[in-house]
Amino acid sequence: MNAPSIPTGTREALDRARDQAEAALAALGGTVEELAHEVAGKVEENLPVLAERAGRIAGHAEAVAGAAAATALEKLDEGVLTARRELAARIDPGTPAPRRWWWIGAGLLVTALSIAGWLVLSRRPQPVEQVTEPPATNPPGNVDLGAGSPAAAARNGHS
Helix, strand or coil: CCCCCCCHHHHHHHHHHHHHHHHHHHHHHHHHHHHHHHHHHHHHHHHHHHHHHHHHHHHHHHHHHHHHHHHHHHHHHHHHHHHHHHHHHHHCCCCCCCCCHHHHHHHHHHHHHHHHHHHHHCCCCCCCCCCCCCCCCCCCCCCCCCCCCHHHHHHCCCC
């Protein structure tokens, strides 16, 4: 391939521009190198001061974070206690009413009396034996039935 031809004057101008650019870059490189050494020296000089400031800032940040964590923990504790109290109130809404045991005793007593009354009232009358022989009108053999004896008077309805 054939490269297009560049006029000689232009070529010389381009060569001069390239040389000037290289010289400028070399000068800038030296200046940048000097500035880098200067910055490195300043950093080394001020490193203890910067480290101290960074340490103070870190300490302050740690103190602020610790205080914030303590405050958050206190609020969390309060919240947990409040939640526990609310849960306990929902599970056991209040103190139980005093039990009146004497009502229970009275109820048992009435029940026992009712059962006893039912047993007494529900008993069937005992059947009466039918006597087939008439009662004896003769006194037993060892009783004296004389006119003046008390047994004779009681028998006649006199005292």
